[in-house]
Amino acid sequence: MKKNRVIPVLLLKNGWLVQSREFVRHQNLGNPIDAVKRLSKWASDELIYLDITRDDIYDIRRDDQGYENISSFLGIIESISKEVFMPMTIGGKIKNLHDIEERLLIGADKVSINTEAYEDDKFIEIAAKEFGSQCIVVSMDVKKTEQGNSVFTNFGTKDTGKDALFWSKRMENFGAGEILLNSIDRDGTGEGYDIELLDQISSECTCPIIALGGVGEWNHFKEALDKTKVDSVAAANIFQYTDQSVYLAKKYLSNNGCNVRKPDLLKI
Amino acid sequence: MEMMKKNVCILDYGSGNVGSVNNLLAFIGIESLISNKPDDIKGSTHLILPGVGSFGSAMEKMSENLPINLIEEEVIHNKKPFLGICVGMQVLANFGFEFGQHEGLGWIDGTVDLIEVGNNPLPHIGWNNVDATRESKLMNGLNEINDFYFVNSFCFNAKNKEDILAETTYHQKFTSVIGKENIFGVQFHPEKSQGAGQKIIKNFLEY
Numbered sequence: 205m206k207k208n209r210v211i212p213v214l215l216l217k218n219g220w221l222v223q224s225r226e227f228v229r230h231q232n233l234g235n236p237i238d239a240v241k242r243l244s245k246w247a248s249d250e251l252i253y254l255d256i257t258r259d260d261i262y263d264i265r266r267d268d269q270g271y272e273n274i275s276s277f278l279g280i281i282e283s284i285s286k287e288v289f290m291p292m293t294i295g296g297k298i299k300n301l302h303d304i305e306e307r308l309l310i311g312a313d314k315v316s317i318n319t320e321a322y323e324d325d326k327f328i329e330i331a332a333k334e335f336g337s338q339c340i341v342v343s344m345d346v347k348k349t350e351q352g353n354s355v356f357t358n359f360g361t362k363d364t365g366k367d368a369l370f371w372s373k374r375m376e377n378f379g380a381g382e383i384l385l386n387s388i389d390r391d392g393t394g395e396g397y398d399i400e401l402l403d404q405i406s407s408e409c410t411c412p413i414i415a416l417g418g419v420g421e422w423n424h425f426k427e428a429l430d431k432t433k434v435d436s437v438a439a440a441n442i443f444q445y446t447d448q449s450v451y452l453a454k455k456y457l458s459n460n461g462c463n464v465r466k467p468d469l470l471k472i
Numbered sequence: 473m474e475m476m477k478k479n480v481c482i483l484d485y486g487s488g489n490v491g492s493v494n495n496l497l498a499f500i501g502i503e504s505l506i507s508n509k510p511d512d513i514k515g516s517t518h519l520i521l522p523g524v525g526s527f528g529s530a531m532e533k534m535s536e537n538l539p540i541n542l543i544e545e546e547v548i549h550n551k552k553p554f555l556g557i558c559v560g561m562q563v564l565a566n567f568g569f570e571f572g573q574h575e576g577l578g579w580i581d582g583t584v585d586l587i588e589v590g591n592n593p594l595p596h597i598g599w600n601n602v603d604a605t606r607e608s609k610l611m612n613g614l615n616e617i618n619d620f621y622f623v624n625s626f627c628f629n630a631k632n633k634e635d636i637l638a639e640t641t642y643h644q645k646f647t648s649v650i651g652k653e654n655i656f657g658v659q660f661h662p663e664k665s666q667g668a669g670q671k672i673i674k675n676f677l678e679y
Contacts, residue, residue: 336595412597
């Protein structure tokens with residue numbers, strides 16, 4: 205039987221692994237390559253790697269760290285793919301087909317596209333035709349506004365005014381293979397997923413939905429799997445703070461009747 | 473007993489990312505190279521055919537870039553162990569029906585057809601169980617932990633039941649591992665399947 209996936213999301217800013225809270229505050233967590241090796245050992249089902257390095261103003265302050273440009277982000281990914289053997293999704297700064305190809309060649313299985321899906325109406329359709337839907341993930345950052353669930357782009361700074369359900373159906377019709385559905389309101393709060401949002405989108409879309417934003421305890425994963433039709437549950441911060449985090453999460457889920465891959469710690 | 477030194481030739485026909493298979497072999501300490509040169513193919517102890525893309529385009533690229541006759545000589549006549557991955561498994565069939573009808577290598581009798589999935593989405597993406605249908609060296613030790621990572625819309629329908637080594641259920645059962653003497657094929661991606669993937673590759677190298 206096909207399993208529900210448990211997916212750590214790693215946020216990379218200027219080459220460093222960071223924690224994010226409501227898309228505004230970012231705290232440095234250290235070396236991303238070491239983090240990935242740990243997550244792999246704990247039997248993560250997949251990894252999502254998002255480069256959230258912002259504009260030059262932010263980068264200049266970190267010039268001395270030697271990681272600021274996009275090529276070193278890809279360099280990090282390339283080193284990771286030599287040591288970690290699981291599916292990998294890479295997102296951030298993808299503007300054209302060349303960007304996608306470049307990421308696939310260094311070991312990505314999928315790419316996650318957010319802002320460009322909005323900026324260029326045809327991009328998802330063209331990308332899905334070129335590389336296949338299976339490697340095109342559309343990432344949606346959703347925030348509650350007076351209008352309802354609104355899709356934000358540009359790292360959560362720009363309100364597109366598009367309704368989340370409308371947008372997810374549109375992206376699916378254009379050929380998105382999966383949707384990474386993130387709640388800006390819940391980001392980094394540890395209060396749990398926006399279950400209502402997940403339920404609404406996952407009931408209407410046929411492509412797999414990956415839930416993100418707000419997990420503070422293992423039970424939040426179970427809640428999403430029990431109450432909604434999401435295919436996968438993802439989180440960032442919670443996986444960084446606990447030793448053997450993914451293993452413990454999967455053990456909890458598997459003991460509580462969820463359909464996840466056995467938490468075997470790779471003992472074969 | 474001294475083990476014969478293994479060296480793997482990953483057949484290079486210009487199809488997507490063959491790097492991850494090579495990375496996996498390096499990680500488990502096996503000498504390997506990505507090549508389409510006759511000397512490298514003849515000099516290797518094992519052959520791996522990775523595959524990304526559709527059946528027809530894979531066959532087309534293979535006939536342009538690989539010495540197929542030499543490979544057939546090595547595999548069919550000299551019985552060199554061979555493993556096809558994903559589309560690399562599918563091209564072992566007589567025919568594939570992705571974007572029209574295409575002729576395959578025909579090393580294992582069968583056809584490659586769209587999986588019947590009912591209301592489930594295609595492609596079939598994610599971790600799924602691979603259940604052995606009979607004992608084989610390839611699936612040795614993989615009864616308990618047998619989740620592998622899949623990305624496929626098509627599957628191998630083997631003509632002879634004895635060529636089927638394992639099955640996977642997605643709406644209904646499809647063949648996920650085939651084997652006939654020294655020729656093996658897996659529908660999933662061992663190079664993305666963590667410990668289970670490394671185990672099956674090691675099993676193949678023991679053959």
